[in-house]
Amino acid sequence: MLDILVSGLLLSGTYALVAMGLNLQYGVARIMNLANGEVLVLGALAAFWLFTTSQVSPLLTVILVIPVAFVGNWLIYRFLLTPLVRRSKNQGQLEVDAILATFGMSFILIGIMVSIEGGFFAYKYLSEPISILGSTSSLNRLVAFLIAVAIGGALYLWLNHTRPGVAVRAVAVSTEASGLVGINVPRMSALAFALGGAITAVGGALISTFITLDASIGVVFTMKALIIVIMGGVGEIRGAIVAAAILGLVETAVATLVDPGLTLAAAYLIFVLILLFRPQGLFGRVSS
Amino acid sequence: MIRRRLFNLAATAALAGLALSGAAQAAEVIKLGAIAPKTGPLAGGAVVTQWPNIQLWVEQVNARGGLDVGGTQMMIELIEYDDKTNPGEHIKLAQRLAEQDQVDFVVAPYGTGFNIAAAPIYGRYGYPMIAVSAITDKMDELTERYPNLFFTLGTTTAFVDGVKEILVEQREAGAIGNEIAMVNVADAFGIELADRARELFTEAGFELVYDKSYPLGTPDLSPVMKGAKDSGAKAFVAWSYPPDSFGLAEQAIIEDLDVSVYYSAVATSFPAFGDAYGGKINNVLGAGGTNVDDPAIAAYRAAHLDVTGKVADYWASANTYAALQILEQAIEGAGTKDKETVTQYIKDNSFDTVMGTLTFENNVSHTFWSVGQWQDGVFRGVKGTGVEGAVPVRLKDGWVE
Numbered sequence: 001m002l003d004i005l006v007s008g009l010l011l012s013g014t015y016a017l018v019a020m021g022l023n024l025q026y027g028v029a030r031i032m033n034l035a036n037g038e039v040l041v042l043g044a045l046a047a048f049w050l051f052t053t054s055q056v057s058p059l060l061t062v063i064l065v066i067p068v069a070f071v072g073n074w075l076i077y078r079f080l081l082t083p084l085v086r087r088s089k090n091q092g093q094l095e096v097d098a099i100l101a102t103f104g105m106s107f108i109l110i111g112i113m114v115s116i117e118g119g120f121f122a123y124k125y126l127s128e129p130i131s132i133l134g135s136t137s138s139l140n141r142l143v144a145f146l147i148a149v150a151i152g153g154a155l156y157l158w159l160n161h162t163r164p165g166v167a168v169r170a171v172a173v174s175t176e177a178s179g180l181v182g183i184n185v186p187r188m189s190a191l192a193f194a195l196g197g198a199i200t201a202v203g204g205a206l207i208s209t210f211i212t213l214d215a216s217i218g219v220v221f222t223m224k225a226l227i228i229v230i231m232g233g234v235g236e237i238r239g240a241i242v243a244a245a246i247l248g249l250v251e252t253a254v255a256t257l258v259d260p261g262l263t264l265a266a267a268y269l270i271f272v273l274i275l276l277f278r279p280q281g282l283f284g285r286v287s288s
Numbered sequence: 289m290i291r292r293r294l295f296n297l298a299a300t301a302a303l304a305g306l307a308l309s310g311a312a313q314a315a316e317v318i319k320l321g322a323i324a325p326k327t328g329p330l331a332g333g334a335v336v337t338q339w340p341n342i343q344l345w346v347e348q349v350n351a352r353g354g355l356d357v358g359g360t361q362m363m364i365e366l367i368e369y370d371d372k373t374n375p376g377e378h379i380k381l382a383q384r385l386a387e388q389d390q391v392d393f394v395v396a397p398y399g400t401g402f403n404i405a406a407a408p409i410y411g412r413y414g415y416p417m418i419a420v421s422a423i424t425d426k427m428d429e430l431t432e433r434y435p436n437l438f439f440t441l442g443t444t445t446a447f448v449d450g451v452k453e454i455l456v457e458q459r460e461a462g463a464i465g466n467e468i469a470m471v472n473v474a475d476a477f478g479i480e481l482a483d484r485a486r487e488l489f490t491e492a493g494f495e496l497v498y499d500k501s502y503p504l505g506t507p508d509l510s511p512v513m514k515g516a517k518d519s520g521a522k523a524f525v526a527w528s529y530p531p532d533s534f535g536l537a538e539q540a541i542i543e544d545l546d547v548s549v550y551y552s553a554v555a556t557s558f559p560a561f562g563d564a565y566g567g568k569i570n571n572v573l574g575a576g577g578t579n580v581d582d583p584a585i586a587a588y589r590a591a592h593l594d595v596t597g598k599v600a601d602y603w604a605s606a607n608t609y610a611a612l613q614i615l616e617q618a619i620e621g622a623g624t625k626d627k628e629t630v631t632q633y634i635k636d637n638s639f640d641t642v643m644g645t646l647t648f649e650n651n652v653s654h655t656f657w658s659v660g661q662w663q664d665g666v667f668r669g670v671k672g673t674g675v676e677g678a679v680p681v682r683l684k685d686g687w688v689e
Contacts, residue, residue, distance in 0.1 A: 118335035122564040138542040212534035214332040255511035260502035
């Protein structure tokens, strides 16, 4: 039982890392970013590459990745996505355009990554056994979990207790109204998109310490992130964290008590149930 | 004036060069098509096993002046496509190779499913197809239906048999009991092997005390490994794919899985597996194997590293290269680009390759490694069919470096 709780929570941390970035990008900047998984794998590639070529600790890479991914994503938003935002007349059109644009972008990113490393990003870092409440787990998963908690907590405080954070939340609620009260909507959207990309890349660098990734695996993470974001409620950081926790715990419980083969089925069952009974997500508002 | 003269000279030289190379191209090129994943789920395996060997072989053949086809030296022109690990894409591209690029010969696809899916289209165009990365028990049926299709890497049963033999030997030696913990990845490959293993292991008197599957791409395999550990079995068998072969090894180290026999299937033989886990995975068993002490294999591995910059994997790499050598010798032996004649030549002759002398019996070659083991940094073959140099199996003793 304790095994399930510990493993489940650690897995939740992984899922939260995967989903928090997309939540900001989709919730605030309103970009359904299908290249989200590729940005994550890019973070993983950075960690793998720096570790295997020059023995740079992945934890140091995490810190290096933040400014690079932030600037990279800001540039992507500024030059690739802003024209789409400008020309779209409504949310629906922007979503379609963003999906197509970022889908194309995902192939470019995959191509770049394959040209750097086409095989598996296989390396080992902090894979030391540790005992948490009598249950065996690994140090790298714990580290990733703790950083996920730190990022989630910081993000929550920032969104609720600072001026830019409140402005970001206002944009998430309504772009028109926040524009009317003097919030620089394009700037806040760019900020949210860049921040989301940075968090995703950090997640990738951390995840690569315990999951062996390759250049093409991004879509798996995009899908998982999408499920979590929609389950939790678009633009709701609490929602994403709670949804990640539910998914992690349920998957671990099913794998331990029933059959590991049914974890995917269980995850999608919860997803369907939430869509049926609470289509706006756990913490989402009903859109007017 | 001088400038004009120089220009004229250059133009004449260029023209002459063009004419020469034009004549050379018309007479001396043989087109080879290769379609395999560079992106998608199977790309990680294909860039280790498939693509570097194609590169190596084409470079080597061209360096010695190309193929001798009936007295004419022909340089190989390679046309490669990424099938994105999508069978539909592969078939479309295969059609393109045949119709538009009009290649003379092809390299067989990567992956069991892809070889079976693409056999009809390559068969229709009459290409001999020497499949390597394809393991199935339906070889007789398939080769009867597609007479151009050849198999070289062994059957499902042969692979399971290799593992079974080791388990039986170790039970007789008293290292393990009757209990086995077995897991498999829930896709066609894992399910077929696990089904066969369930039959063969039970026949041999073993009891599967833990027998579970997990979906491809499971992010956390710790519940699987905890379950296997709790079963108390001293033998662990995983019919796994990359990346879960890595994930299972990682969890076995974390959980300090107490077994004497540990086996995981695909990717255990990859150099990246040894690089990542170092001494901790010493004495881990896996699908494949090779005999690094064999001079032909050693020379091949050195050339592979030299040309591609990568260490060859310890399994299907050598078979992939051998399949290309068969194609090379068949084209030169038959002395023609005619596909039918070359196909018949493959059926009727034996070939001198890095895997030794290979012959086909009803289109199937019975020379392959089935189980290997990491022994002090090298993955050596311990079980195989028609191969020499198998080393004795060692027992897994902890996960400490």
